[in-house]
Amino acid sequence: MLSSFLPMLFSKDYVGYLSRQVVRRLVEAKMIRTDKPAIVAERINAGLIEELSLEDRINDEVRVILEAFQDDMLKSGASYPEMFKKVKNELTRKYKAVL
Structure with missing residues (x-):
């Protein structure tokens, strides 16, 4: 759905990487708690793609x-x-x- 609008500045892979890094760093800084970091990263990824597109x-x-x-x-x-x-x-x- 959103991935069809991806001729933007960053590749899908890079946006996914950024999403995972954001979650990892937020957990490490104890700014968030989650037992499902992959799901949180997916949601951040979707939001980033939405904004970037x-x-x-x-x-x-x-x-x-x-x-x-x-x-x-x-x-x-x-x-x-x-x-x-x-x-x-x-x-x-x-x-x-x-x-």
């Missing part, structure tokens, strides 16, 4: 929006890169995302 999902949504207005953009002479940036900024605000 947010920009990819926003970019996909921008492309869909601009495709719908392609004819209007051609008529008005609007620049695709400029419109992409404007729409992306609007969606980023809408989703309260930090990219």
Whole structure:
């Protein structure tokens, strides 16, 4: 499900590694207690992938929006890169995302 959005900065393997390290260090620092660190690491992994793939999902949504207005953009002479940036900024605000 989430892994289909992974053309992001980090590989799935690296994100998994980071998740396991976070759990290990939190347990060692006695900040959390768990008898199922693998399950905690899986949940952290899912959260990290969700956050890291947010920009990819926003970019996909921008492309869909601009495709719908392609004819209007051609008529008005609007620049695709400029419109992409404007729409992306609007969606980023809408989703309260930090990219």
